[in-house]
Amino acid sequence: METITLFSILAAGLAIGLGSIGSAIGEGFIAMKAVEALGRQPNASGKLIRVMIVGQAVTEAAAIFALVVSLILVFYTPEAGESIYKGYYLLSAGLAIGLGTIGAGLGGGLPGGSCMEGIGRQPENSDILTIQMIVGQAVTQTSSIFALTVSLILLSIDPSNDIVKVFAVVGGGLAMGLGAIGPGIGDGLVAKNANLAVGKNPRQMGLLTRTMVIGQAITETTDIYSLVVSLILIFVV
């Protein structure tokens, strides 16, 4: 039983420690671009700060997912006679959410930054830029939602007594965690460039939002492969 608690505490630390890297950098990037824009347009400070806080709040979502899992892990109380292999499941859940939110956090920061840039150039476009930013950031969170799903599944299923299965479960957690980094950043890059384009050409917003959402959906494909492999490793093997 102590072994399981040991693993759950280790996993809680890994989850929130790794999981806050991305969001922190992403939010810092938004604030950096906001300060830069303020230097250019000091009159638009109210708008800039309001939109900055909205963008940072959405970027924060990834870190909040990691926090939820981390809290569940910290307060995890093993049942009497629970197999010690449950510890590996918990560790795997922590790795999945910790690694998996790095990409979404970084990716959420990129469109926020380019939205700041656009408002700094033309403060009158702030409304449509904000909408565009939120849509882009929300789709970017998909990779962290997948990581959270796998992590919660790992937390709630009963452990197997087969050591081979334990290796498979750790592999599943790593697959989802590592696999969510790239698509998260990639989604952010798409949204960033789409935001910049909307800032320059606000009349084409409908077309650009449409293209951005398709581009992000296709960018997420490898994330979905990771999800499938991870679910196979957890349930089928």
Added chain:
Amino acid sequence: MEAITGQELIRAVALLGAGIAMGLGAIGPGIGEGFVAGKACEALGKRPDQSQLITRTMIIGQAISETTGIYSLIVALILIFVV
């Protein structure tokens, strides 16, 4: 914890390896496809009249960037079901 030997060890490490293969293999295509779609959006902002051509090129470019991701998927599935 009981000892693990021989064939079981190979199977266990193969499964762990499948996870790592898919995980690491998904990083590159993800970022790469993001670049493609991002630049497509930029181009679309400049030339909205060419939207069909740009979108089609974007989808083809992303499909090809994804090839290495599919390789990782194949390797992961081989490690899970064949090894």
Added chain:
Amino acid sequence: MDELGVVNLAEIALFGHVFSYHKSMIIMTWIVMAILVLMAIITRRKINIIPSRIQSLFELIIEFLDEITVSTLGKKDGRKFLPLICAVFMFILLSNWISILPNIFRFFGGVIAASANLFGSDLVTFTSWVTLDVDPSAWYSFLIKFPNIEEPTKFIATDLGLSIMILIIAHTYGIRQNGIGNYLKGYMGDVWPTTGLWKFIFFLNPFLYMNILGEISNTVSHAFRLFGNIFGGGMIIVIVSSLIHSVIIPVGLLAFFGLFAGIVQAFVFTMLTVTYIAQQKA
């Protein structure tokens, strides 16, 4: 949180095999279809130049999708596929949104309970500022205990069914558009020659297998994209609700995962459907 690890599958014996199916998935799918058909019948009855509210809603959806399909597939084929695209979009949208209903009841139940507590009712007790316990004898307790409605799209069977349907439609269209010979040639890639004796050793062509795998992975990712988002969102709401026993906090989450992610994912699925059909055209 107890409902997470539970799988309730009903089983049916047919031709000596045992098939399992999810009861609530089938019931909910039929309910969604019934609502859509009913709405269509009601709108169809009193169609007017000056649109009623429900008619203008349908017109909005159809005009929006019409622009996309016609600009991607051309006027003739775009109009041919428009009914399919609209049906897919509306089915997925309503499926994603239908689980919001019980949560609206829960929210109003929570509001009533909170205001009852304010006027000194002893049926409600606040255990902390977000958590409240309601006595089951209060008349509004049924609102809070309203049973969960599960989205049909939360189950992988629905999503895979839809994406396989799209795969078959797109490829049938490709064969009819290009002829079977050109359609098969498309799998060979540009490098491998398709003349003379090369035809008979087509199975040595590595591009063939890559292309077939690409098609399969397209279909799988099409389904799992919808499944992962809806399933994940539902799971987050269940976990957070059970962690804080609150009826008020999950509303914000619901607005994001239910309303917003629901419409974005329905749109993504529809757009990719149009894209997959358009890819077969060239």
